Amino acid sequence: MPPTASTDDILGPLTPAQREAVQHVDGPLLILAGPGSGKTRVITHRVAHLLSRPVAARHILALTFTNKAADEMRLRLDRLAPHQPVWVGTFHRFCSRMLRMHAPLVGLSENFSIYDTENSRKVIAQTMEEAGVADSHFTPDQIARSISWAKNHLIDHNTYTAAPGSPVGAAVARVFPLYQKRLLASSAVDFDDLLVHTAVLLRENPELRARMDERYRYIMVDEYQDTNLAQYLIVRSMSVDWPNLAVTGDPDQSIYGWRGANLKNILDFEHDFPKVKVVRLEQNYRSTGNILLVADSLIAHNKRRKQKRLLTDKAEGPPVRLVAYPSHRDEAEHIASQIADEVTAKCRRPRDFAIFYRVNALSRSLEDALRAQGLPYQIVRGVEFYQRQEIKDVLAYLQLLNNPRDDVALRRIINVPRRNIGKTTLQRLNAHARRHELTLLDAARESGLIETIPKRAAVSVAAFVALYDRLRLVVHESVETILGHVLHETGYRKWLAQSDSEADNDRLANVEELIAAAREFDQKNPAPGALEAFLEQTCLVNDADDWDSEIDRVTMMTMHAAKGLEFPVVYIVALEEGILPHSRSRDSSDKLEEERRLLFVGITRAEEQLQLSFAKYRPYRGALCPTIPSEFLPELPRDRMEWHEPSSSVAVEVRGTGEGVDELPPDAADYIESDDGDSPQRREGVRTRDVGRYGNAAQSASAAGRRTAGASSAVVTAAQLQSGDPVATKKVSPEVFHHAMVVVHPEYGAGRIVALSGEGERRTATVEFFGSRGQKKFRLAFSPLRPVRSPG
């Protein structure tokens, strides 16, 4: 019997309200948890409490929306009740797992592919052509959105009927059934299907439903306010015979309505489950009184909500600042200089600060300003890594190996790298496939027999098929092995390595990173069927999951990404009409309320200090345009806030405050030049635009640095792969590394560890390489990093 936490460990650290929720065992439970009220703690402690009853771990299911939340929960649960096989994960992952087991029931094969938005849009574009609506004025994107909307409301392709007189609807009505048919033919699902298929599965197979209900007797759902209809039905149908559904959420933090989330789910929970126990967690342990006051006044303007107070024992703290800047540049520069000041004065570290914005595009000027101050920063962005061409190319190979019917994957790679199989040939293959109801791969196998295809092309296609079959032979090996074969046999690696273009060298580096991820995955999942599991992970993961709070950097992200996080000091920028609230939200009051909640979420991330700001001028489509302050501003308690309206010379006032920070402080000359936005200094610096994964300019610099050695290092790595990976054999135990230790990396040279995080295989070191070569993160268990005796 594994060790479990004692009752004291479980209940001891809790407040009475929290304890009430944790001790509730049977019957439905609704936990209305305000921001910073210790919600995650309640969930994990409740699971631990259930385990101590004892409820078998296999009967407990904890569902979250993001991997980040799931990881966090798992980690904290492991501390209370180590190694318990409680199923903790995201909805999508849970559904995917369930579908794999019962795929035939919904017409799929077990090895189905999961299409991300890009893939699904490709299918839609194609079906639009087939349906003859291609040249209507609708974009695949619009159609995709409508289909997604329908799916979120559980309207299937047979039931969908266009609203009379709606041209979009008419187009969708034509495309939707075809789209669904094509997905099924390719044995593929899109993100929405994962949920929808599962909901249908449970609805139409009563005995399966009963089994699931019985299996998952205690279900917990985090962020319940973000569930959509499908998720609601899934959870409900598994809580009939065992109605022990516990949900936590905060209606005021529902910000995913655009994704089909239905606020009614939480607002009507008490109605759906009579005799429900309701616990309100209104005590906030995060923010100062002043911050909560602002949050409270703002959210009070929403009509559709459950009345709720926010209480804190904390001090009032400094007043929340509201600043009207002349322009976006003043805004960015002033914020950067304030941060630099506090860092220089040693009262705070960079990682104490976060800057939130409504849209990713706004990060630009902030980046520039932080860089000018020499402040380290990281940008948390949605997808990024797995969205890159090269990664998707390589993954498409794996996808096709796993699921030969995956036409989208085949299209993507049949001519990558170049194999002289052009658009025309593909078109003819496709026509043939359509005519005989074949998959593209099967059509390709017959290419020699298709009259329309010239001999030369047929030979190329045959070579591709042969290549595919060769790769199939290793499909049961470890993911790393499969990847190695793919990169080698397809010539993909060689293709990138021989290229002179800088972009390709960066791509190669990314591919290497994918290999590292595969290696890590193999170590964790030595079981067979690794490929499929790996693919699933890569589809359902996003980069924000990798965000690392340990690293000492200023964090920039959208307010959506900020949910669930907290920072001592928060800046929220661009409170302007059209941005926050966003222009696309203006038409309906529901959407406007969601924007208000979004700001509420942003505000309540702050622990000690908060600044809200807007700029009087901001560039829009290239031109600097006057702005209108956000309509939310008058809703704030201005008399309790600090109001600033700096004149346009902010930049001059703050000049030279970068002293003592990592990089050179900008001198006056720098400042004057950087004022025109196009100075030589700027241009010679490395652009930080697509460094989301690495986080900042310094790391992009390291990417640039390895360019010179790019080709040769790639060859070395390929050789390593074949010779049984000498890197792995030289491994040093992750525990020997410590903060500030000097280490050496075979490729990047020497550097110093500036941050450590994670444990075991996830233990990660951030290394600052000497000579301004930049920083890079390493998973210690898998990196070739070696300690060096400190000089002196």
Next chain:
DNA sequence: ATTCGCAAAGTTTTT
């Protein structure tokens, strides 16, 4: 068949 260049268009949030 690929690459380059120019023109137009479009800017939300993400599993």
Next chain:
DNA sequence: CTTTGCGAAT
């Protein structure tokens, strides 16, 4: 201003 798409030229 940036990115994407398309068309023309090699």
